[in-house]
Amino acid sequence: MRAATLGELSRVGFAGLTVEGVARAAGVNRTTIYRRWPSKAALLAAMIEPVLERWDGDPDTGSARDDLLTLMLMIRDSTTLPEGRALTEAMTAGASELRDLLRDTINRTLAPFHRALDRAVARGQLRASTDVRVIAHLAFHGVVAWEPAHGALPTDDDCARMVRVLLPGAEQ
Numbered sequence: 001m002r003a004a005t006l007g008e009l010s011r012v013g014f015a016g017l018t019v020e021g022v023a024r025a026a027g028v029n030r031t032t033i034y035r036r037w038p039s040k041a042a043l044l045a046a047m048i049e050p051v052l053e054r055w056d057g058d059p060d061t062g063s064a065r066d067d068l069l070t071l072m073l074m075i076r077d078s079t080t081l082p083e084g085r086a087l088t089e090a091m092t093a094g095a096s097e098l099r100d101l102l103r104d105t106i107n108r109t110l111a112p113f114h115r116a117l118d119r120a121v122a123r124g125q126l127r128a129s130t131d132v133r134v135i136a137h138l139a140f141h142g143v144v145a146w147e148p149a150h151g152a153l154p155t156d157d158d159c160a161r162m163v164r165v166l167l168p169g170a171e172q
Contacts, residue, residue, distance in 0.1 A: 001026050001033070005047045006082045014044070014090040014098070041097045044090055051083040052105065058112045064120030065163050068139055071113050072159040075143040079153065088144075110140055126167070135166050142166075 004026035008017055017040055023030040037043040059070040078084040087105065090098055113136035120126045142162050146154040154162070 001028075002047055005043055006086055009044075009047075009086040009089060010082070014040070014086075014095055019043070039097065041095075041101050044086065044098070045101050048083045048087050048105070051078050051081055051087070052108055054078065055109045055112055058115050060116070060119065062123075064117065064123075064125040065167055067116035067120070068113070068135075068167060069159055069163045071116060072139055072143050072154075072162065073156065075109065075140060076146075076153050076159065079144070079147070106140075110136055113140055139163070139166055 001022070005017075005022050008021050008025055012021065019030045019033050019040070022043065023033055026033075033043065037046055054074060059067050059074075061067050061070065079088055091102055114132065117126065117130075117132035117136055121128055121130060121132060126132065139162065143154055143159065146152075146158065
């Protein structure tokens with residue numbers, strides 16, 4: 001089902017995705033799909049779950065800079081996976097039926113950024129007054145928005161430069 005859904009998404013995009021098309025590609029009846037996934041959004045949510053599971057754990061290198069860089073590289077690398085591409089395409093489609101899924105996905109992927117930066121404050125690597133929520137937001141969206149703005153995914157060096165800008169006084 002995963003391969004059929006991701007294949008259809010890459011072929012027709014979220015706007016053109018139909019349960020009938022996925023069923024045809026998977027060689028099943030559409031009622032088989034509707035039994036497990038009542039909507040296109042539910043189907044997409046199930047298909048991207050393996051990518052989202054990466055965000056349930058945290059890197060903890062002991063360094064604010066290294067943790068942030070690791071998370072930024074994870075975001076970048078996730079966008080190269082078929083599930084990541086499908087989610088990126090679905091986000092740009094602006095479908096109102098995906099609003100909750102997109103909000104939940106962003107919150108889930110931002111959570112380890114928040115935890116890493118909170119740990120850095122607790123370790124004294126960042127001042128207690130540091131606005132870690134804004135840094136997390138800028139790091140996450142800096143990576144996500146890089147490709148549309150620059151025509152390519154950010155390199156390791158690009159991500160490291162963003163970290164240096166976001167955490168200029170951070171201790172290692």
